[in-house]
Amino acid sequence: MNRLPRGCINVGGPVAISMDRCRKVFMDLFAPFGYEPFWPSVLQLLESAWSHLPLPFRRRLIALNTPYGEPCCLKADLTLAAVAYFASHYAPGQQPLRLCYADRIFKKPERHENRIESFQIGAELLGWEGEGADIEILWLLLQWLDGIGLDQSVLVIGDVTFLQYALTNVKATVAERLSTYLQEGNLVAYEKALSTYDIPEYSYNILKHLPHLKGGEGILNRGDSLIGSSQHLAPLRKIFHTLDDLGYAERITLDLSLIRELHYYSGPVFHIYACPSGPLIGGGGRYDGLLAEYGLGGQAIGFAVDLEEIATLSHHFSTPRSAMIWSALLPPESALKRASAIFKRGIRGEISWNNNEKQSYDSAKERGYEWWINLATEEVTNLKTHKKTPLTLWKRGEIPCSQ
Numbered sequence: 001m002n003r004l005p006r007g008c009i010n011v012g013g014p015v016a017i018s019m020d021r022c023r024k025v026f027m028d029l030f031a032p033f034g035y036e037p038f039w040p041s042v043l044q045l046l047e048s049a050w051s052h053l054p055l056p057f058r059r060r061l062i063a064l065n066t067p068y069g070e071p072c073c074l075k076a077d078l079t080l081a082a083v084a085y086f087a088s089h090y091a092p093g094q095q096p097l098r099l100c101y102a103d104r105i106f107k108k109p110e111r112h113e114n115r116i117e118s119f120q121i122g123a124e125l126l127g128w129e130g131e132g133a134d135i136e137i138l139w140l141l142l143q144w145l146d147g148i149g150l151d152q153s154v155l156v157i158g159d160v161t162f163l164q165y166a167l168t169n170v171k172a173t174v175a176e177r178l179s180t181y182l183q184e185g186n187l188v189a190y191e192k193a194l195s196t197y198d199i200p201e202y203s204y205n206i207l208k209h210l211p212h213l214k215g216g217e218g219i220l221n222r223g224d225s226l227i228g229s230s231q232h233l234a235p236l237r238k239i240f241h242t243l244d245d246l247g248y249a250e251r252i253t254l255d256l257s258l259i260r261e262l263h264y265y266s267g268p269v270f271h272i273y274a275c276p277s278g279p280l281i282g283g284g285g286r287y288d289g290l291l292a293e294y295g296l297g298g299q300a301i302g303f304a305v306d307l308e309e310i311a312t313l314s315h316h317f318s319t320p321r322s323a324m325i326w327s328a329l330l331p332p333e334s335a336l337k338r339a340s341a342i343f344k345r346g347i348r349g350e351i352s353w354n355n356n357e358k359q360s361y362d363s364a365k366e367r368g369y370e371w372w373i374n375l376a377t378e379e380v381t382n383l384k385t386h387k388k389t390p391l392t393l394w395k396r397g398e399i400p401c402s403q
Helices: 013-033 046-050 078-089 133-147 160-166 172-184 187-196 201-212 218-227 234-245 288-293 307-313 332-343 357-366
Strands: 043-045 063-065 071-074 097-106 117-128 154-159 252-255 268-273 280-286 299-306 323-326 349-352 371-374 379-382 388-390
Touching: 013 097, 013 117, 013 133, 013 307, 043 046, 043 078, 046 071, 046 078, 078 097, 078 117, 078 288, 078 299, 117 133, 117 280, 117 307, 133 154, 133 234, 133 268, 133 299, 154 160, 154 234, 160 201, 160 218, 172 187, 172 201, 187 201, 201 218, 218 234, 218 252, 234 252, 234 268, 268 299, 280 307, 288 299, 299 307, 323 332, 323 357, 332 349, 349 357, 357 371
Parallel strands: 154 252, 323 349, 323 371
Antiparallel strands: 043 071, 063 071, 097 117, 117 299, 154 268, 268 280, 280 299, 371 379, 379 388
């Protein structure tokens, strides 16, 4: 019996078609803005990944040795791969670098999971200076979500520097525990820890309000008031105002308690939800400090989205294949030319080379096509109503074409 290793998956059929269409829309949108395709190695040296990842994430790495005896792991984080590539291939004068990708990642499953591999699509903007680049990548992200039919998607945006400031005078072990509880959404444990540990009054006053600092722009004013300065939230305020000007205010929620799983984030961070009450499908943020760890200057921001998940939610997933075209025993060169002329009109489908007309017709119905085209008679049959229309009169507007 042929089977895959436990936790692995092959993707085909409608999901694979939708994934590929979502990827194409993504690449076509990002490429004109200078984002270049990036295909990282499936292996990463363990020593280069280890020091940049928190302990819980390290435990999920899938380690192995190469035939040359080098300790490695299957790639578990595409941002690390992008930064390592940037550090080893580009001189300071070649900054910034824009990368986009659609690739697999591999991690040991958590208790509630069983998959060791997943598909991510994302982009990284590395080594930029000044303002505007973070808005660029967030705007492109929202444009892409709109383009694949997820125009009800939501970005929840925070800034890790706010929490870092609140934890400045808190013992490292306590700070780590509080951060973990916030990330897990375990507010009961978080509040219990606040009341149990010895936390300076100033920090305590900020931390006790932190889980409730969620909403619109007014949240930023409350945050400024708590810490007595507008400096730490200025970048987040700029992002919010600019996305508002671009028409996306209703798609943005602010959350000053937001924390990402990976600790290399060092500024604004965000989660991506398919809709206000929908599933978490991705996230990202600023990671200037990670560049510095590699000896690089400038700022950096990126994001990644679960490609398989988003493909099942996009409008591409439900788009039917339009037509099966029966070659009608015509010579291949003639059938291909006629079918090509039909496909160029925006119709999607396939050519049936079956010698039997009835078998071709039945196959089209069984495989979910809406139309069956006979090239010999030049007739189009609606497979739901069985109505026939001359090919020359068949209007594209009558067909629910998949693009």
